[in-house]
Amino acid sequence: HGGHSHGEHDHGLVDCEAIELEEYTLQTHIYGVFIILAVSALGIFGSIWLGTKKSNSVATALQLVKMFGIGIIAATAWIHLLPHAFLNFSSPCLPESMSRYGISFVGLFGLIAAFLVQLLEVGTSRHNHSLHAHEEQVLPIEDKDPDSLTHIQHSSIIGTYVLEFGIVTHSVVIGLALGVCPDDGFTTLLMAIAFHQFFEGMALGSLIATTPLSLTTKIYLGLLYPLTTPAGIVIGILVRESFNANSGTAIVTQGVLDSLSSGILIYTTYCSLMGDEINNHSGFKGYTPIFKMLCFVMMYLGAAAMAIVALW
Numbered sequence: 125h126g127g128h129s130h131g132e133h134d135h136g137l138v139d140c141e142a143i144e145l146e147e148y149t150l151q152t153h154i155y156g157v158f159i160i161l162a163v164s165a166l167g168i169f170g171s172i173w174l175g176t177k178k179s180n181s182v183a184t185a186l187q188l189v190k191m192f193g194i195g196i197i198a199a200t201a202w203i204h205l206l207p208h209a210f211l212n213f214s215s216p217c218l219p220e221s222m223s224r225y226g227i228s229f230v231g232l233f234g235l236i237a238a239f240l241v242q243l244l245e246v247g248t249s250r251h252n253h254s255l256h257a258h259e260e261q262v263l264p265i266e267d268k269d270p271d272s273l274t275h276i277q278h279s280s281i282i283g284t285y286v287l288e289f290g291i292v293t294h295s296v297v298i299g300l301a302l303g304v305c306p307d308d309g310f311t312t313l314l315m316a317i318a319f320h321q322f323f324e325g326m327a328l329g330s331l332i333a334t335t336p337l338s339l340t341t342k343i344y345l346g347l348l349y350p351l352t353t354p355a356g357i358v359i360g361i362l363v364r365e366s367f368n369a370n371s372g373t374a375i376v377t378q379g380v381l382d383s384l385s386s387g388i389l390i391y392t393t394y395c396s397l398m399g400d401e402i403n404n405h406s407g408f409k410g411y412t413p414i415f416k417m418l419c420f421v422m423m424y425l426g427a428a429a430m431a432i433v434a435l436w
Contacts, residue, residue: 193326286392
């Protein structure tokens with residue numbers, strides 16, 4: 125994503141001053157807000173809508189979309205967020221006090237985020253387990269009171285909340301980059317972010333769709349995602365005159381947010397998504413070998429799609 129044009133003087137010194145905004149058409153940027161809003165909403169609500177249809181073929185389609193989504197989320201963390209965080213923390217414009225530790229901050233903030241997510245999961249699942257421990261042995265799954273959730277269901281709900289938080293955090297950052305982007309790079313960045321938001325929305329929507337939450341809650345969860353990148357773009361448009369992508373504050377803020385998001389997404393990908401939805405999921409183990417293979421192919425395709433978007 126944009127925001128890293130470090131101007132250099134002829135004699136090799138790095139210039140960390142704000143770069144003069146070249147051509148900047150306000151109208152185009154305002155169109156961008158609505159394009160990203162529409163594309164994000166289409167991605168997330170398309171998947172949530174699919175989840176309301178009850179049939180075997182829809183369940184199969186949703187499972188494949190979900191696998192595609194897991195690949196997308198994994199690649200977002202590894203290929204979009206981590207390199208971007210490293211770029212920020214290795215910037216020559218990083219404040220002096222932070223440059224000694226430099227790129228190690230990426231790992232530090234990512235690690236802290238992952239530890240916090242784990243504490244949250246353990247804390248909430250313990251509370252949930254003590255509430256419903258006695259019901260678990262007695263009731264078969266179909267007759268369960270909606271308040272009493274199995275461990276896997278509970279962890280999928282917490283995982284989805286956490287994932288949405290991680291995605292929303294970095295959505296604001298990419299919106300801001302687009303909002304302050306001059307005309308010459310705007311269309312390319314808009315296209316890349318539109319694909320990114322659509323795929324990521326689809327991924328998040330398919331995970332929200334398969335949680336045992338009420339439809340109203342799913343819709344509320346779905347509403348938050350399409351609004352964050354446009355909000356970032358609007359902030360970018362408003363601060364474009366004063367915003368300096370090379371200022372210490374901007375670099376540290378983006379670096380910290382990207383590092384935290386990547387920690388959240390990496391933890392969630394391997395523990396909640398791959399762990400609970402694939403490795404330890406009794407339903408997944410029951411699939412035919414062909415369908416299992418198809419699931420993995422979809423996951424790799426999702427990762428490949430996100431890797432290709434990173435070209436821009």
